[in-house]
Amino acid sequence: MLETWNSDRRRTAIGRTTLSVPARKALTDRQLGSDRTILDYGCGRGGDVRALEQLDCRVTGWDPYYKPEPKAEPASVVLLTYVLNVIEDPAERRDTLRRAWELADALLIVSARLTWEKSKVKGEAFGDGLLTSRQTFQHLYGSSELRSYVEEVTGARVVAAAPGVVYAFKDETARLAYLTQRIVPDAEWLASEDTTSAIAALVDFVERRGRPPRIEEMPRATAELLAHLKPNEVKRLVRETADPHKVEDGGKRSTLNTLLYLAVELFNGRGPFSSLPISMQIDVRAFFSSYKEACMRADRLLLKLRDDGYVRGAMNASQVGKLTPTALYVHRRALDRMPTILRLYEHCASIAAGRPEEWSVAKLKHQGRAVSWLDYPEFDEDPHPKIRSSYMVDLQTLETSHMSYEKSQNRPLLHRKHEFLAPDDPDAPRYRRLTESEMRAGLYEHPHLIGTENGWEAELVRCGRELRGHRLVRRAAD
Template sequence: MIGKTVAQRTYLHISCLETAGAELAAWVAEAECRAGVRRAEDFNVVRCDLAGGQIALLNYPTFFDEAFPALATSWLVDLNAGTVGYRTYADSQNPPILHRKELLLPADHPRREDSAALTLACESIGLFDQPTRIGYRRQWLDLVRERGYRIDGLALLPVGNDEGDDDQTVEGLAADGPPVSEAPVPDGQGGGWQAARQLTALVRYGLSAPIQALARHGFLDGRLALFDYGCGRGDDVRALTANGLQAAGWDPFYAPEQPLRPAPLVNLGFVINVIEDREERLEALTSAWLLTETLLVVAVMLANQNAPRGTGFADGVLTRRGTFQRYYTQTEIRAYLTQALDEEPIPVAPGVLFVFRDKDAEQRFLIERYRSRRSPLSLIPARPRPPRPERNAERLPQPAPDRLAERYAAHRELLDRLWSRWLELGRPPEPDEVGADLPALIEEFGTLAKALRFLAGQQDPDLLARAEAARRADLLVYLALNQFERRRPYKHLEPGLQRNIKILFGDYGAAQQAALALLFTIRDTQAIADACQEAAARGLGWLEPGESLQLHVASVEQLAPLLRVYVGCAAVLYGDYRDADLVKIHIGSGKLSLLRYDAFVTSPLPRLLERVKIRLREQDIDFFLYGDSTGYPAPYLYHKSRYINEEFPHYPEQAAFEETLDTLALCDLSGYGPSAAKFDEILARRRWVIDGFDLRRPDTGPDLDAPCGRFLTFRQLIECGETQGRTGLPNLPRRMDSFDALQDLAEQVLDPVIDWFGMIRLTYGFCSPELAREITGRIDPRLDQHAAHEHNRLGKPICSRQGAAVDFLVEDEDMAEVARWLAQNTPFDRLYFYGADQPIHVSFGPEHSRQVVRMVPTANGRLVPRVVKAGELTGAG
């Protein structure tokens, strides 16, 4: 057999196509034509799913250069539907990789033996024992390291003690890619990435929403003290101080003796919404503002978060507990703060807003907020490139290559930090932006400019161009959203922003004009559609052509500037979209939906808790809550892998779970799929449970009268046959996998037969060892599969074929016709035909041999088995 087969899909290198057969060659040629690509130039591996009519054309650029090459691009051609899907992994930090590549090559290929030797070495230490950990580069390299090995070329080498080589590269990374340990990973992604420990500890204390908003945006890193105005019982203050942060508070009831003190950060959390007197409410707000040196965070209760309960009073309600509540909409609280403080608040979460007194800090916050933190450039260590061409040597004499390399190696850490800063800024850093490294750089190179020239001479200029383009896009997004908010022009620009605009745009007017043009483009539905299609091609979410793009919030920062502005405009109205899990960009309607799920990261089927629809054209927001207490059942999210990508935590496990679920075909999962209650009922009825990211059979047996398939019960399959009826033996399976085998037999074979011919009559079903001893006549439990998965006294399977079997009749039907139909339309294991009016024996088991046996009578009356084709079954015995 040519190629490597995985889950009924065959992979083969293009060098095998000439000998793969005329039919496959024709399919591949048609796929090439439809995708508009050429073999060898655009792809070098083919994945064939002939049963599904799909051909994937895959490009592994380093197929022969790396032991486990990474996928770069793919085209999925559905020959039946006439569609072509495209995906690029150019920006992926965790692309799919190829294993056992020798199986894709012809038997006489000169490179096959080397790859086979590496595969054998990997098998010897169990590297292929966990399929969900080997398909993607990050999980694979983690697994190799866990086993105490590393990949060096085409060799698997043990890792000894620390070899002290901090710059050791890891096989499989692109030449300009970061080492795995240093690769930047966006929030919520990455196998080994961890949030700051101190913030994790803070969350465990149950901090209030405004304090968590400060933590999320990096203000609780220990540099800025916080004062809690209206601190209540002081829970936030105690939690912050317990984590080593500077915090104090005052409350007119619980802590009136504490002094009111200015602070960089002031929290006014859920205070003004409980003050019934409007003048006193305004006084509380302005008093907190007067204490603020850098940032005031205000939090209130939203009307659409908690339905007002109680009787109307003033501009709010008196609750049943005798307290006052003033419920706001997001628009109302924003307008109130603007009017009261003459400042422009920034919504960062539902009911939570930031108001900056320090305008430089505000500009830095907004720039950082709309910045693409996903750029793979930001932490790429410097790598010396080959010497310049000889023509440069005549004009500018260069040191010998070894001198350059020696000088670079001697100052690697210093230059790496400078390189990272350069890429981060998207422009050459100024002396005050280099920090403590400046004296060392001047001592070695004379000036910062000379150090930058030396560094640039060792690097690919394309990396700097990409960094500059990314930074320019970030500034365009920031400026466009400022104009969308109609924020008042700043009296002066933050120094770093001034430099960026001057270098990247020339002047502030040109930057503003470019940003305005970008902002106006969000009205262009075709431009939005094109950007969404480009995002989907990069693995950023699930595209419904012409309708929407839906993706995880962690991927938003990787979108094109146009879509980041689209999402940012919604965030201006709503607050921080990162509070949600999924973002749905509606292409033509000017809407954006945010969806929040329960346990989105850790569950293969997260349940929807909240949906927020932001209508940009109407400047309004609708909230929808789901769950038992709301009256709206919380639905499951089916096919979660569509909305994430290979860099997301547990992606391989999620993909494997969905493949299993789709293969089982328990129900129709298209569209929104069945309700959670219906899905749970189907899962239980068909004897499946979800255990983490695994679908497995339950550990307990079913009620005998529970359905086994759609038409039968377990009791009918167990309590059938003359001997069981005569003896009354319970005949119960002792092993749970015997029940599972009966379930599979009913679903895969018996249900289709009953659907087509009507109800069957079972003449012999499951047979326990106790029942087998009572049966007179010729039976062979070691082969007939009636014992299912039961064991003998030695603990070994009674029937090595396992599975399960029954004998049955269909009244008033020619059993030859029944047998022919069954053989042609079901995935049976073995079928024995005895005659037109006799029961047929059929099994379903792991071998899936699809063997048809006709029992032929001999002259002495004995029946002799003869393997035949289904079409050879006739009414004669």
């Protein structure tokens, strides 16, 4: 029982006015809510506790210096937020993680500062970390190191939710449900207020999933509104109302999503059929002859991920994204439209190291296996958006790296924005018209010059042009 940490570590506790990144991510992932008790173990000054209370969460905090009483009690979810970094004794660090795991009834959320933050931490080598000028300790983790460490101590299969944030589930069913949520994001039902809207919600589900739902998949309100209808009447209504082409496309999509899910699950440790979320079990029964057949097909898909020729062929055939000699670049809005093997490629990287919170474009290398998430915060507003940061994971070594361009005076920028999107994206025609006008003006005659802010501005001057929003106009005379 470790509840007597060295109080000097209080100096690392910062005052928060907003939720920390791990807590915000957990809320987005629906792992925190009013239906679960939450313990912030090592809560520091209690910023997350106060913010979660404002969101009607049942949350308590414990900290050895700021809130030692009452003692920490078990909760559904335990947050261990940037605590492991500051413990200089490896044995005590392990005991702290083990204690947090013991206190978690359902889920432990562990976050830690990562090695790519080293430039922000000034200090001298001390033990397995750094001793700062304020006499505080920092052990910075590699993304794969944090995931492996939590798995080793807890004995659980751990999922990387974001860079430096991992989820350790007590229940395999909950972990698999979380993976399903990440892979099948369109599983939400339409709201049902009367019989008519309940039927519309049912039809929408059939068109999206390619099959009728089971009663246990329906929201309670929808099931109750349809309860007075006989099964054959419901089938007739769906048959007469649902678009058969959408149903067929939904079935294909569900088949591919199931294969993607099972392949990702093998990457992270696959369980028995009974451990799958109920909707995934029904998909397997609807679209495959058996669970064994589905797993075999998913295994073949995962093996193909190792084949450079197959991956490159999928990139060439992709209807979305910009293909360069080294990689495919795809905007996040088009990511689910990539071929299944490429979706698997990106998902495996995200499960291993976590997608960053902010990103606009995913970059998938076609030789070697590495995924980068690139953040262009003004992608939609800026005709040539500038990069703010990139986060890369190498799937062969599971090493990660981060690059920030915020202080750069000559940032890389994007051209031909429409190529990163799906052809039917509503913004694609406007971006395409801009590209065509820039080509006519001769702005792409020297592609090696236009990749950065300064080079692009120089070419605009040379061609006598300037941008007004997404319109190219003649530059006004000085």
